[in-house]
Structure formats: structure tokens, C-alpha cells
Amino acid sequence: MDSLASLVLCGVSLLLSGTVEGAMDLILINSLPLVSDAETSLTCIASGWRPHEPITIGRDFEALMNQHQDPLEVTQDVTREWAKKVVWKREKASKINGAYFCEGRVRGEAIRIRTMKMRQQASFLPATLTMTVDKGDNVNISFKKVLIKEEDAVIYKNGSFIHSVPRHEVPDILEVHLPHAQPQDAGVYSARYIGGNLFTSAFTRLIVRRCEAQKWGPECNHLCTACMNNGVCHEDTGECICPPGFMGRTCEKACELHTFGRTCKERCSGQEGCKSYVFCLPDPYGCSCATGWKGLQCNEGIPRMTPKIVDLPDHIEVNSGKFNPICKASGWPLPTNEEMTLVKPDGTVLHPKDFNHTDHFSVAIFTIHRILPPDSGVWVCSVNTVAGMVEKPFNISVKVLPKPLNAPNVIDTGHNFAVINISSEPYFGDGPIKSKKLLYKPVNHYEAWQHIQVTNEIVTLNYLEPRTEYELCVQLVRRGEGGEGHPGPVRRFTTASIGLPPPRGLNLLPKSQTTLNLTWQPIFPSSEDDFYVEVERRSVQKSDQQNIKVPGNLTSVLLNNLHPREQYVVRARVNTKAQGEWSEDLTAWTLSDILPPQPENIKISNITHSSAVISWTILDGYSISSITIRYKVQGKNEDQHVDVKIKNATIIQYQLKGLEPETAYQVDIFAENNIGSSNPAFSHELVTLPESQAPADLGGGKMLLIAILGSAGMTCLTVLLAFLIILQLKRANVQRRMAQAFQNVREEPAVQFNSGTLALNRKVKNNPDPTIYPVLDWNDIKFQDVIG
Numbered sequence: 001m002d003s004l005a006s007l008v009l010c011g012v013s014l015l016l017s018g019t020v021e022g023a024m025d026l027i028l029i030n031s032l033p034l035v036s037d038a039e040t041s042l043t044c045i046a047s048g049w050r051p052h053e054p055i056t057i058g059r060d061f062e063a064l065m066n067q068h069q070d071p072l073e074v075t076q077d078v079t080r081e082w083a084k085k086v087v088w089k090r091e092k093a094s095k096i097n098g099a100y101f102c103e104g105r106v107r108g109e110a111i112r113i114r115t116m117k118m119r120q121q122a123s124f125l126p127a128t129l130t131m132t133v134d135k136g137d138n139v140n141i142s143f144k145k146v147l148i149k150e151e152d153a154v155i156y157k158n159g160s161f162i163h164s165v166p167r168h169e170v171p172d173i174l175e176v177h178l179p180h181a182q183p184q185d186a187g188v189y190s191a192r193y194i195g196g197n198l199f200t201s202a203f204t205r206l207i208v209r210r211c212e213a214q215k216w217g218p219e220c221n222h223l224c225t226a227c228m229n230n231g232v233c234h235e236d237t238g239e240c241i242c243p244p245g246f247m248g249r250t251c252e253k254a255c256e257l258h259t260f261g262r263t264c265k266e267r268c269s270g271q272e273g274c275k276s277y278v279f280c281l282p283d284p285y286g287c288s289c290a291t292g293w294k295g296l297q298c299n300e301g302i303p304r305m306t307p308k309i310v311d312l313p314d315h316i317e318v319n320s321g322k323f324n325p326i327c328k329a330s331g332w333p334l335p336t337n338e339e340m341t342l343v344k345p346d347g348t349v350l351h352p353k354d355f356n357h358t359d360h361f362s363v364a365i366f367t368i369h370r371i372l373p374p375d376s377g378v379w380v381c382s383v384n385t386v387a388g389m390v391e392k393p394f395n396i397s398v399k400v401l402p403k404p405l406n407a408p409n410v411i412d413t414g415h416n417f418a419v420i421n422i423s424s425e426p427y428f429g430d431g432p433i434k435s436k437k438l439l440y441k442p443v444n445h446y447e448a449w450q451h452i453q454v455t456n457e458i459v460t461l462n463y464l465e466p467r468t469e470y471e472l473c474v475q476l477v478r479r480g481e482g483g484e485g486h487p488g489p490v491r492r493f494t495t496a497s498i499g500l501p502p503p504r505g506l507n508l509l510p511k512s513q514t515t516l517n518l519t520w521q522p523i524f525p526s527s528e529d530d531f532y533v534e535v536e537r538r539s540v541q542k543s544d545q546q547n548i549k550v551p552g553n554l555t556s557v558l559l560n561n562l563h564p565r566e567q568y569v570v571r572a573r574v575n576t577k578a579q580g581e582w583s584e585d586l587t588a589w590t591l592s593d594i595l596p597p598q599p600e601n602i603k604i605s606n607i608t609h610s611s612a613v614i615s616w617t618i619l620d621g622y623s624i625s626s627i628t629i630r631y632k633v634q635g636k637n638e639d640q641h642v643d644v645k646i647k648n649a650t651i652i653q654y655q656l657k658g659l660e661p662e663t664a665y666q667v668d669i670f671a672e673n674n675i676g677s678s679n680p681a682f683s684h685e686l687v688t689l690p691e692s693q694a695p696a697d698l699g700g701g702k703m704l705l706i707a708i709l710g711s712a713g714m715t716c717l718t719v720l721l722a723f724l725i726i727l728q729l730k731r732a733n734v735q736r737r738m739a740q741a742f743q744n745v746r747e748e749p750a751v752q753f754n755s756g757t758l759a760l761n762r763k764v765k766n767n768p769d770p771t772i773y774p775v776l777d778w779n780d781i782k783f784q785d786v787i788g
Helices: 002-016 019-025 090-095 698-745 783-787
Strands: 026-031 040-046 056-059 074-076 083-088 098-106 109-119 124-126 130-133 139-145 153-157 160-165 173-178 187-193 202-208 277-281 286-289 305-310 315-319 321-323 326-332 340-343 354-358 361-365 368-371 377-385 388-399 409-413 418-421 433-442 450-454 458-461 469-478 491-494 507-512 515-519 532-539 545-551 556-559 567-575 586-589 600-605 612-617 626-633 642-646 653-656 664-672 684-687 750-753 758-761
Touching: 026 098, 026 109, 040 098, 040 109, 056 083, 083 090, 109 202, 109 277, 124 187, 124 202, 130 139, 130 286, 139 202, 153 173, 160 173, 305 377, 305 388, 326 340, 326 377, 326 388, 340 361, 409 491, 433 458, 450 458, 507 586, 515 567, 532 556, 545 556, 600 684, 612 664, 626 653, 642 653
Parallel strands: 130 202, 315 388
Antiparallel strands: 026 040, 026 277, 040 083, 056 098, 074 083, 098 109, 124 139, 139 173, 153 160, 153 187, 187 202, 277 286, 305 326, 321 368, 326 361, 340 377, 354 361, 377 388, 409 418, 418 458, 433 450, 433 469, 469 491, 507 515, 515 556, 532 545, 532 567, 567 586, 600 612, 612 653, 626 642, 626 664, 664 684
């Protein structure tokens, strides 16, 4: 995640500010920083990009305030499109001393490079023109004494005095020591004699990175890329600022001779290439010479050095397969890709597959896709440069990867495990064997091989699936890179079925001092296979274990020949042809053969005028069945005591009630087991508190009681009133219906006289609707009816 964050941060920096692009492309060439009678110049180059604003070259008054104020004559460099130049003729040598800068702007961001010029006849000369250190480094800034004078030496920082050395103590190397350097220590340091001035001063610039070594980022919590060939990690972006003559993400690629720049497209125009060119890059890089030159003026050529092959052992043991030999050589000039070769025993010449420079060495990496035992023999690393030729023979011994001859053997299996003999010997190939792997996977599953590292011949595979076919093989590993051999022959096996569940209702109780009784519910297996119950008993205090087989038709077993007062762990399972699953562990103590000890940690607390709480603890292993609390009023006879017997031994506290106020009691506690009761060593005293008087503000409590009763009474009256209203409404409704029904039924008969007979005719009436009375069901009864 850190590397991803670094890439994102770098990308944002590139897109938004362009600082990195500018920092990598803006170059200031300080030609002859030590001024004499020769012509000197400053050239600022924008390589590979076009700045939005003109490039400027000026005096750096931030570094030196007391330098010349005359403006510089900046001209266009006719040899380059985007470059500015300042040239001082020999007659203007007196106005050159001081600090300078070159500035270009990219997307509004200013990129500034700083450098200095000083007189070659100065009293002191710096060891380097610039010095780049990390935060926290111990720094020594050195000035070499050139002229000897009987004067005190003085040292300034950015034009301000900081240190002096008496005349008789001025050493040949004048040093400024900065322990644990910080960014505020950065600046231009100058040294001279006290009687001198700007023209006799020597300058060097200290650059302190904002972060510690190999760190970058706003909080310096990112790790820098490993910059090669003296590249410097940028504290804001984490990228490498490459020295002139190198390029690449880590400065691993060397440029062609006399070329420089981020893409090595710029070329030195001097007759001797980059001689007398001091290249200055943005901070925190500073200034340095081009490849092949050294000194303050960069005019001292590095002499040719015959190449030398380093870090190549005389004998190399390799495993058959892919092989990447490395040839590493020094010398000057450094060997190139074409100048390094590798010769096989049969005369075949190999050329590097990869090549880089690092720490003044050329590193050639060759690739052999498949090396075999016939390739064993003398190989030769050859380097041939303009400075000379060197060869280094070395012997390669190719080993055959080991492979077991036999498949592993399966010793035992269960439903979720298997015991395997890996049979790693004999094997084909070369040893010695460094490690062994047991590979396994289910046969009918599309799964990758799993493996475990094994050290012994017998190994147990756990967490397997029941009733599953597996295949096994062994892989041997010998020492060296690529030492994993081909897996050996495959063995197949099938795990057992899951066994029956453990017995239910397991109960373990002590029966005597030497016997425990284990019981369980009857077992009714689903299959017709014979079965039995296996009981495992082991002691907690001793290394004593016993397994007992009990017929399946029994429901109990006595565990005999045990030791008194000892704790045992028991578990059981039901076995058929396959072993069943173990039950949970049961623990029990055999009965004690001695009286129990007295309860411990007896405490009396929460004492009131009529009660108190007594607590205690008991020791395990003494078969304590009950606890007896005996108490009596002090001074009374022994037969007037009260015994409270607690038959549950797990209870560890009890509250005594019904005590008398302001009374002293004598309390004893006994523990009882199968042998008898314990003997208390001493009695405990309990004194109850005086009976508390009723508080004076009981009126408030009475008022609360009255309020509660009043509220309840009002509720009852409200319910009763509602019930009476409903009853009255129902009564009126019933009377109205009865009156209507009576009116419909009652009709007077009509009397009609005829001449013949007396006929009584009744008027035909319509049958009225029957009166329907509601039927009350239990579900219709409401809570309000019950209240009524």
C-alpha cells in the first residue's frame, strides 16, 4: 500500500505542479567555478521542454548580501534553443566572486538552481562546491588552507559570522562540525582570514534534505527508491535526481560519452567533451562533474583503469533449471554492455540479458533458460575495454533436483485425519535435502495442491473431509535457488466415515473413596453393526490414564481402583467399525478419606439491626457436601444455638435474618463431607446495629400514599359512572323495542252481524320481523365489563 500511495503522490505532483519535470530538465553549467585570468561562464539549459516564461540568471543575494550589485549581461545561447548564458571576460574577473542562480518556471512553479564562483587565489579552497546530506547526519564542512598568514581564520554562513580560529591554531584543513544536521543549517559557508574580503573568500554550499536518509514525503514516512550511481532521492516526490551522464528511474543507465540530461540528448561542446563543466541540478542534488572528470574545476581526468572482475566466486553450485549468472566489473571507463561476455565450457559466447551501473561497477546479468548437468565445468567471465582486458574463470557444478522413488504409505486413517509415512528415501537426484513437503488434495475436487512442511518421516494430516478420497505425494527440496524437485509417486487413500455421536445424558458421580460411577442414557444405533462404549479415564494430578470398553447394552460403568481425594477427567464415545466422536470432558473427585478443612476467607458484612451476610470459600477435593452455620447470643448456653444447614456446597454466602438489635452473636461455620464435620479453630463475633428510628419526615411518605389511594379511587368512580351511563342507555333501548313489539301483536277483532249466522272475521296481519336478542359470547366480554 505504501508503494501505491507513493505512485499516486508522484502522479499528482507531475500533473499539478510539474516540479519533478522541471527539476529533472533544468540544468545549470558552471564553467570554471574557480576564477582566474581565463574566461568563465554560466549556462542555464531547459532541456527537452519549453518554459512558459524566459529563463533568468541572477545574483543570489539570499546567500551572499555583500557581493557585487551590478546586473548580469544575460544572452541567448546560440547553440541551444532554450538556453541562457552569462560570459565573463578575463578583464572582469574582479566582479565575478559570489553566488548565482538560474530560474525557470513550469506551470507557475519556480525551479531555481544555485551555484557559486570564487577566486582561484583564495586563502582557502572548499573540498566540494556543494555538499548534500540527510537530516540528522553528522557533517564536517572542510576548507583546505592554500595561503599561510599570521591571521585568525573566520567562517561565515550566508554572510554572517559564526566561528573563528586563532592564528596559531589554524589547521591545514579547516572544518566546521555540525552534529545532527537540520534543514536550518543549510546555506553558503565561507572561510577566509580576518584581514581578507569577498575576493579572498572560499565558498561551499550545504544542502540538508528535509527528511532522514532514504525517506521522502510530506511527513517523511515513505521509503525512497534505491538511487544508483550517486543519484539523490527527491524529498518531495521520492524520485531519483540522476547525476550528469546517467538516466533512468533509478539512474541505472549510463549515457553515451560526452552526453548529459534527463534523456541524455544534450552534448558537451568542448574539445575535450565535458572537461571544466560543473553541472548543477535542482536541490537537493547540488553540483558535480560529468562522468570521467573530478576536482573543483572538473578538469582533472580520471585515469584509465584496467577492468577488474569482482564478487565472482571460484566455484558455484547450481540446480538444474533456469540460471542467471552475474558478472560484476570495475575500471575506468566503466565496461559497457557490449564489452562484457560469458563463455560456456563448450565455447558458446553469451551476451548480457540485462545491464546496469551501480556504485562505480558495471553489472551484467546473463540468462540460461535451462541449465543441465552436462553444462558443468569451467565458465569464463570476460571484460574487454579500451583500458584493457580481463578474464575470470569459475567452475559451475549443476545438480540434479531430488525426487522420491516411492509413494508415501498410509499408516492409519480416521474420518478427519490420516497418519502418513512420507517414505522420502531413497530418492533420485542430488542431496543434501534441505526440506520436505507433503502435498495432498481431494481426488474428485478441482482444488490446488495443499502442502505442509515436514521434518519427520511420520506425519499426521488433520482437518480432512470424511468419506473422501485423497491423493498424496512428497516433494524434496535441496539447497540453493530453484532447489524444489519434482513431486514423487502419488498414493491414494479414503478417509473413514463419521463415527456415532457420543452417549447422551452422561453423568459422573463419586461412589466411594476409590470408585466413580459413570452413567448414560440407553444407546439405540441406527445401523446393525456391533458397537461398544469406550470410556477414557485420566487423573488430573498424576499421569494415569485408562481406557475401558463397555458393552453397548449397558448404561453405566464403575471406575474402580482410584485414589481417594483425587480429581479425574472422563470422556466416552460409541465405537463400531469406525471410531465415534468423543464426548465433552467430565470431571469429578473421589470421596475424601480425611475430615474436610475449615471454610476459609470467612467474612461478615452488610450488618443491620436484624440481619447480616456471611461469606466463605471452601477447598476442592474434600467431597464437601454441606455447610453448617451455627450462631447464638454470646453468654447463653450451648444448647441455645441455632443451626443453619446449607446442603448445596456451591453456595458461598448466606444472609442471617431475625436477629435482635444491638446484640452480640457468636458465629461458627462447619464443612461436612463423607467422613464428618470440620473443627473450627475459632468463633467469629457478630454485633447487630441499633434499631433505626422512624425518620421525622414521614409526612411526605403519607402524602404519597394518600395521593396513590386518591388516584385509584377516582379511577374507580370514573369507571363506575361510565358503566351506569351505558346501562341506562341499554335499558332505554330495550324498553323501546318491547313497546314496538307489543303494539304489533295486539289487534282488536272485528264483529259483523249477518242475517244468518254470526261470523267472526279476523283481519289478516303481516308477520312482523322477529325480535332478535344478542347472544353474549365469552370472546365478547371486555376488560371494562369485568371492571364493572
